[in-house]
């Protein structure tokens with residue numbers, strides 16, 4: 012599922028495997044290429060091997076098998092300090108015994124850059140993250156958000172072409188996180204640097220990235236731009252992991268090109284788009300986004316299949332309404348409707364019929 | 378390293394006291410609580426209960442620390458200046474000596490000799506004169522034997538007078554007669570002032586408290602008529618009755634009473650006296666010209682010619698102060714003399730050298746502990762938990778064996794026929810006839826003490842290193858630093874608090890170490906503590922031991938202060 016075309020690849024993982032204990036693989040057969048300037052996010056649940064991948068790229072872990080290339084050159088035997096990769100750590104790893112300016116000066120000093128050049132670069136980097144006035148402070152004297160900015164500045168000050176970030180916003184509160192998400196992407200695009208960003212927060216991944224690689228169990232489950240990922244998940248893991256999602260189990264009854272008929276476990280039938288199913292009789296999980304469910308009959312095809320549903324709960328959330336239904340014997344079916352003037356508000360106990368465009372219901376692996 | 382808090386900026390959370398401060402800062406009239414009392418007052422009352430409860434919780438520890446730590450240290454500091462023994466033992470002589478100008482070449486006046494005679498007599502009856510001798514012997518050798526010998530010889534003078542007195546009236550030998558004469562019989566007015574003064578002197582001499590309520594008091598009349606005799610007899614009576622608990626009504630007085638009697642009678646007018654045994658006194662008065670007035674100066678000179686030496690008295694006078702800097706002067710190889718502080722003779726100047734050696738060797742030991750301990754602590758901090766625990770046990774193992782056993786084991790290792798030398802000889806690195814001397818010298822002390830104190834260095838280092846997040850090293854490397862630069866510029870500075878804590882611990886322990894230098898140190902590997910121990914247990918010069926201990930304490934405190942100024946004690950982490 013991962014792309015293997017590496018003609019113009021800047022970063023490339025080729026059949027990379029990693030095992031820490033010699034018994035189990037933490038990263039299983041990873042293939043990944045990134046063009047220059049891309050902002051790629053590795054998204055996945057905790058323990059899925061994202062950090063491990065990043066550490067292998069940075070040189071702190073060695074690949075058990077396979078090759079990692081930057082600019083077409085294998086870096087397996089290059090020590091971390093020669094890779095020239097900027098890195099932002101989850102806990103920022105700002106050196107507590109140095110001031111902010113000294114922290115930024117560190118990568119320049121080890122590169123033997125002259126004092127005046129150093130000062131210029133430090134000032135530029137600090138101004139870039141709007142921390143110009145804080146050069147004389149110590150990390151402990153800064154707030155979490157400020158430390159985050161400094162960590163970013165330090166990773167960028169020596170002008171690396173590749174920057175790695177491991178859950179850099181994990182410790183910030185929601186508002187600050189959103190602000191920083193925007194600033195980081197902005198910076199990355201303006202400077203034209205290639206970024207590998209690790210997170211377990213799907214919103215973050217969707218809003219920031221050019222492409223998102225969804226990790227699970229040491230494998231990339233899907234790698235695509237955010238909209239594709241959201242709208243066309245390739246398997247049920249991705250569908251579940253990204254965004255809210257209603258699932259129903261059933262068996263494929265017919266397949267006709269881009270459309271198939273699925274018999275749900277309670278006997279009702281429904282239209283869906285076949286994604287991971289190939290033949291009649293196969294078990295499948297139907298996945299449908301809550302905002303794609305329609306209960307206004309006029310808006311559905313005349314011959315569309317519909318399901319009976321009972322309203323269990325109506326939740327007013329301001330911009331949207333969230334309604335919980337009993338559908339096909341399951342009580343956790345969610346629909347979302349926009350709070351528009353003509354929008355009907357469903358009442359608990361109401362009996363309705365729901366349906367959707369066949370392409371919005373995706374028949375995935377069971 | 379904590380990446381969140383910093384002492385200078387970290388905002389403390391609200392404390393109960395904040396309430397008080399806020400209440401204090403209000404100036405628009407007192408805020409009242411619900412029941413009408415000022416808010417400040419009721420808050421304070423509420424806080425007081427909390428504070429009392431907290432105090433009660435720590436009280437047992439506080440008391441324990443007071444008793445086991447602060448009081449002994451205070452006692453030691455006090456002993457290093459305390460010098461009451463001289464005045465307590467020979468109070469009158471000290472008082473008389475004050476009048477004497479020692480700058481003149483003459484010996485002290487007769488009054489000093491007389492006072493010394495009676496004081497020394499009392500002291501020797503109480504067997505305390507040798508104690509004073511030992512004390513003065515610290516300052517001037519020969520004093521001890523002078524006092525011991527004189528105590529024995531003092532009786533002679535009195536015995537001579539008694540023989541002469543008996544010739545006039547045998548009753549002079551009767552204890553009962555003396556008692557009747559001195560007490561003045563039933564109902565006589567008593568000289569309680571003299572009595573309580575003497576009880577005070579005897580109390581000081583015996584270092585106990587004696588009540589003066591039931592003490593013997595001479596009659597006022599006899600005290601006025603024969604002041605010296607009354608005082609000498611009262612000393613005898615008080616001592617024998619209160620200290621030895623004897624019946625004094627029929628006891629023979631001490632021999633120093635007789636010279637006092639003769640001295641008194643030379644000038645006394647007994648014609649008007651009508652107390653008990655007035656006839657004996659009159660008879661004695663009529664024969665008084667047959668007696669020579671006691672010449673104490675000559676008597677002392679006869680006992681030992683040192684008593685006729687100006688220097689002896691000058692020494693006594695110089696050390697008769699109640700609080701002295703003499704012990705401290707001794708501790709820095711000087712001494713308190715009549716002419717002020719002077720250096721000890723060359724051959725007795727050892728203590729300053731010993732202090733220097735103690736400091737130097739403690740520094741060397743601390744340095745070796747840092748060099749040996751740092752890598753171990755680093756490995757400990759970077760191993761997986763299971764292996765780290767195993768290694769930790771090995772580090773702590775020395776703690777579980779007796780210090781004596783460990784030091785003795787080093788003896789076996791280091792001696793010339795020991796394991797290390799045997800191995801070196803066997804390997805051919807050292808010739809059999811040139812085996813290394815690694816024991817009974819400074820080398821032995823340094824090797825053994827480094828080993829013994831190593832855990833105290835490793836543990837704080839380890840606990841600090843454990844808190845250094847490995848991501849700092851990674852960050853440094855990702856920024857382009859080589860392994861060495863990353864270690865030196867990023868890891869090492871963060872581990873300094875551990876080095877500091879370990880160094881303080883090891884240095885302070887080393888500077889006061891005793892057992893190991895004693896066993897493997899020989900003569901040039903011993904520390905100042907060994908000298909302190911010597912003065913406490915062998916020479917019994919506790920004052921000097923206390924002064925040495927106080928200096929050691931002061932050195933440690935000064936170093937601690939300096940460390941705080943240079944490194945900052947906030948940077949020290951002990952765990």
Ligand SMILES: Nc1ncnc2c1ncn2[C@@H]1O[C@H](COP(=O)(O)OP(=O)(O)O)[C@@H](O)[C@H]1O
Pocket residue numbers: 031032037055056057058059060061062063064
């Ligand atoms: N240094 C290590 N030694 C052994 N196992 C490790 C180590 N680091 C990570 N792992 C294991 O590898 C798996 C993937 O970890 P990681 O890459 O940190 O996941 P993620 O960053 O996606 O949460 C986890 O099961 C974790 O326990």
Ligand SMILES: [Mg+2]
Pocket residue numbers: 061062063
């Ligand atoms: Mg991770």
